Amino acid sequence: MLRHIPFILLFFFIAFSASAEELKPLTVQLKWQHQFQFAGFYAAVEKGFYRKAGFEVTLKQAAVGVNPIEVVLSGKADYGVANSELLLYHLKGSPVTALAVLIQHSPLVLVSLENSGIYSPQDLIGKRVMFPAGPYGANTLGLLAREGVEASQVKQVPMSFNVDDLINGQVDAMVGYATDLPYQLNEKGVAFNLIQPRSYGIDFYGDTLFTSRDRVGNKSEEVRLFRNATLAGWRYALEHPQEVIGFLQTRFRSSKDLEALQFEATAMRKLMAPTLVDLGHMNPGRWQHIGETFAALGMGPKKIDLDGFLYDPNRTVFNERMRQLIWWMVIAAALVGLLLLLLVALNWRLNRKVSAHALELAERKHREISLRLLSKAVENSHSGVLIIDSSEKVVYANPAFCEQCGLDAPELQSMNLSDVRRYLALPEIDSRCWEGSAELAVPVEVKGRFADGSERWVQVAVSPILEYPDQGVELYREPAPVSHYVFSCEDITPQKKSQEQMEKLAFYDQLTGLESRLLFKLRLENALARSARDNKMTALMFIDLDLFKKINDHYGHDVGDEVLKAVATRIRQTVRSNDTVARISGDEFTVIVSDIVDHTVVRRVAEDILNSLTKAINVAGIEHVVSVSIGIAITPSDANDVETLTKHADVAMYQAKKSGRNGVQFFSHSMNEWVREKKQLEQDMREALSERQFKLVYQPVVELTTGKLVGLEVLLRWQHPVRGSISPEYFIPLAEESGLILPLGKWLAHELIAAMQRISSVGVTGLMMSINMSPKQVRDDALLRDVSQILQRQGVDDFRLLLELTERALRDDGRNDGVNLRRLTELGFKLVIDEFGEGGVSVRMLSELPAEYIKISRQFVQECAYNVASQQAICATLALARCLGIQAIAVGVESLDQVRFLREQGCALGQGHLFSPASELEELLDRFSPDNVVMFTSAT
Known part of the structure; x- marks a missing residue:
């Protein structure tokens, strides 16, 4: 066993050395996207400074809302780059340590347009200034405070990072980086003024390398090596800026172009001042001053304690040297022990040779097995x-x-x-x-x-x-x-x-196979550029299906999708081969007609599209007749950019719909005036709701035989403070289109409750109260909740509530509204069909609706004294009403001759100027007494 000890020690020594050579992964959270601002990090990665120090470093870009300090504190990154707000986190108790200041002077500056008259901080009083809130705005707030300007004296605008907000006058001044904002303005040819906080004594540090305090304490050697490698990268980047710019464009895919990166590199060198201050240098007194500025602005504590915040490389070096000394002492002791063991092992030298030979044979066998395994792995x-x-x-x-x-x-x-x-x-x-x-x-x-x-x-x-490959090390080989x-x-x-599928999903509509909105925009940009270059015109068609929602609602979305595909096919087959067809939303299509010399070409294409859709589309055995409204805008006469040309084509399409649908409309600049007028009226309507410009008037419904009051039709009026009285025929369609019809209906419901309670207070009961409604209101489920509340109010039970819808609205939307109409009747409301005889409702549809009243068309009533056709229409309407058990009300009664004819034909009820025009409630209450009111029941 003793003879193996040297080999065991050697094995562990080699294993330790091999593990020491492995690269340790580290993550650095940058402040923003890849640009020269972080050049030192890229140089340290690409030139091997990090690898030489033993690290495999990943650089993470930041986006809007990403805070590098929070990322490091959460453990998602090991190191980070932050501004002077890092000190504020330390003062509030966060365990962060600044390792090195990379940018000695903050790049933040205030920029205004040259003609703005803003040359100093005092000129910002009363102006709109875009700068970040919270600690990120300390630099700007400190500048204002130093120059005697209160924060409340300027209007702070949240950061959008968009220089166009300054150019377009959205703000008067904005905060930006001296390393790129001046370049952006120069590129756009915009002259500007620059206010540098440093000129006014506000000189915060810029980018600062930092990490967590725990890492400094527990991994001091790693921190030291990482800091040194980073600073080495910065020295290299400052000496070789063009090479680093090459890294940025090829390796790190910076979004900035070459000129922008070169401008940034020049500006960065001035801010870092490498010839005046050592890279990474931190002045405690300057940090103290920054902390005092935070305290003066109320952002941090008044006591500035820098203990644990500033990294001391000298102290770390001393500790590391002591650790190395101890390590070498351990190695020396191990070597001494190894020598002793080797001396003992000499006695078994012969046995060792035998063992070595046996080991060689075993290794050879192992290599043969490994080769067979490798061969099998490659083979399979x-x-x-x-x-x-x-x-x-x-x-x-x-x-x-x-x-x-x-x-x-x-x-x-x-x-x-x-x-x-x-x-x-x-x-x-x-x-x-x-x-x-x-x-x-x-x-x-x-x-x-x-x-x-x-x-x-x-x-x-x-x-x-x-x-x-295994040659020994030589001076030259x-x-x-x-x-x-x-x-x-x-x-x-x-x-x-x-990848191809993803591109197809992005660039093509999956339903129709046409180009998508994204690809359409790219095609239009290219077409406009080509038109400008070749001095030719390009036309944009904006196509919208007329009343397509009815198909979806009546037959379902599957049928609607088939209709859309058929329409797309016909449009594609109709246009020229070099024209572009796209589907940009549910039932909206666009066609780009390029390389035209006059309007006749695009008009012919548009008319061909209209003609192609005259033939019905058959889906599942049902014929669907589809029409479209087409708006056309042409470059360069109408617009030269994608956004404006698209908007103008959309405006023209809307005008085509307004003109009766199924037509073509070329854009004219007068249409913009109409759009602005429409938007202004919509805004006025919103204000009218809050300022109570709307009011209700009431027109009596009377018995034609006695003249007694049986009901009131509730009518809405708008008295505009400037325009005067505005007709409901004008503002009701706009309210439906903008969605204001729903809050307007709720307001009307509350006003109606108050009116019925007022009528009850004078002893008048049993009246019919008729409310005009739009299909959009009927389709709103919130309406049912409002109706339920109305019926639960005190004083409402004494009235008979009627809902009026025009015959035309029921014809277009009645089937979709049928469920809600029946639920309304279950709640006690009765349905009145207004303008009967004008909308073309079938007898079958009328019998299916829960209607109890029909109002005979005003035109028939006014001509009944002398026009035979109108008399016949009234007689037919009354006969139909009797067959269906429905009461008829004559509208627009203005003469006694009309009354006599209507009574002779059996019409019991009427309303019109002969009895009373639409009047305010108090005026009507003075004219009708409780004795002059009939409680109108279904038996009447």
Whole structure:
């Protein structure tokens, strides 16, 4: 046993040395995305400073809302980069330690437009200033406080990080980095003013490398090595900025272009002042001043205690040297013990030689077994393996590679590399690239065809095998020649197909196969650029299906999807071959008509689309007639950018719908005025709800035989303070479109309750109270809850509540509203069909609706004294009402002749100016007494 002790000690020593060479993974949380601001870290990674220190470092980008301090404290990163707010976390008890200041002067500056008149902090009073809230805004707040400006004297705007907010006048000034914001403004050709806090005595530190206090205490050697490697990276980056910029663009995929990175590098060097201050230097007095600024702004405690916050590399070096001294003493003691053991082992020298020979035999057997196992693993591997010699002749190919090429092993054995490339596009090799080195080449992706004829993608990596790789260390030696090359081929067809599928999902609509909104935008951008270059016009069609919701509601979304696919097919078959068709939302399509010289081409294409849809679409045996409204905007006359051109085409489409649907409308700039007018009226309507500009008026419904009051129709009026009286025919459609019809209906319900309670208070009971409603209100489930509340209010039981819907609305939407209508009738409401005779409701549909009243069209009533056709229409309506057990109410009665005719035909009820115009409630109460009111029951 004693003779094995030296080998055991040697084994553990070698194992320790091998483990010491393993790279320790570390994560660094950056403050923002990859840019020259973090150049030292990239240099430390790419130039091997971290690896030399024993670390494998991962650099994590940040996004909006990511706080590097919180990330490090949570353990998701080992090190981080923060600003001077790091001190505020320390003062509030967070265990953080600043390791090195990387940027000696904060890059934060205040920027305003040149013509803004803002040249100093005092000029910011009363201005809109974009700067971060909380500790991130301390730099700006400190500047304002030092110059006597209260924080309340400026309007703080949250950070959007968008310089266009400054250019477009959204803000008067904004905070940004001196390393990139001036560059952005110069690129856009915008002149600007710069306020630097340092000029006013506010000189915070910029980027600071930090870690947790526990890591400093428990892993001091790691912290020391990591800090030194980081600073070495920064020294290299400052001396070789162009090389580091190359890393950023190729290795780290920075979103900034070359000029922006060069500008940032120049600005960073000024802020870091490497020729004046050592990299990483931290001044305790300056940190003390920063802490006092936080305290003055009320952000931190007044007592500034820096204990444990500032890292002292000198103290760490002393501790490390002591540790190394102890370690070497341990090693020395081990070596002494080893020597003693070796002296003892000399007595068994002969036995050791025998054992060594036996061990060699065992190792040889082990190698043979390992080779057989390796051969079996390669033979059965799913990855293709091809080995060629230095003359490019095939030496070996495993079954997986044979399958990838579609060849068998004997065929491959007789080939060279150029022959194999006819089946699989393997990369070229150059032995000079690998002489004296066994580094792997960068994997490449190639296309091949398998034995079954299917096209496959293969990822290929080439490894050289050197003739004598185990040479001893010499001052100079000839490069080792390459004897063989090993091609490792991995089938990545599933990954490629997945990637293609993802691109298809992103760029194409899955229902219709048309291009998606994303690809449409890219196509339109290219078309506009081409038009500007070739001095030609490009037209954009915005196509919307008319009343498509009815198909979805009546027949279901499956049928609706089939209709959409049919419409997409017809549009695609109608347009020119070089036109682009896209589906950008549910029932909205776009067509890009490129390279046109006048409007006639695009008009012809649009009319062809309309004509293609005149033929009904058959889905599951049901014919669906579909029409579309098309809006057209043309560049350059209407707009030169994607967003504006799209908006103008949308406006034109909406105008086509307003003009009756199933038509084409070219954009004109006057349409924008109409859109603005519509938006202003919508805003006025919102204000009218809160300012009580709406009011209710009431028109009596009377018995034609006695003139007694039997009911009131509730009518809505809007008295605008500037526009005057606005007709319901104008604002009700807008309210339905904007969604304001629902809160407007709730307001009306509450007003109606108050009115019924007022009527009851004067002893009038039994009246019918009729409310006009829109289909959108009927479809709203919240309406049922409001109705239930109305019926539960005191004083409502004495009234007969009616809901009026026009015949046209019932024809278009009645089937969809049927469920809610029946639930309303169950709650006690009665349905009135208004404007009967104008909407074309079928007798069958009328019999299916829970209607108890119909109102004869005003046009028929006003012409009944002299127009035979109107008289016949009234007689037919009354006959139909009697057959269905429905009461009829004549609307628009203005003469006694009309009353006589209606009474002769059996019409019992009427309303109109002959009896009373629509009036306010108090005026009507003065005219009708309780004795002059009839309780109108279903038996009447």
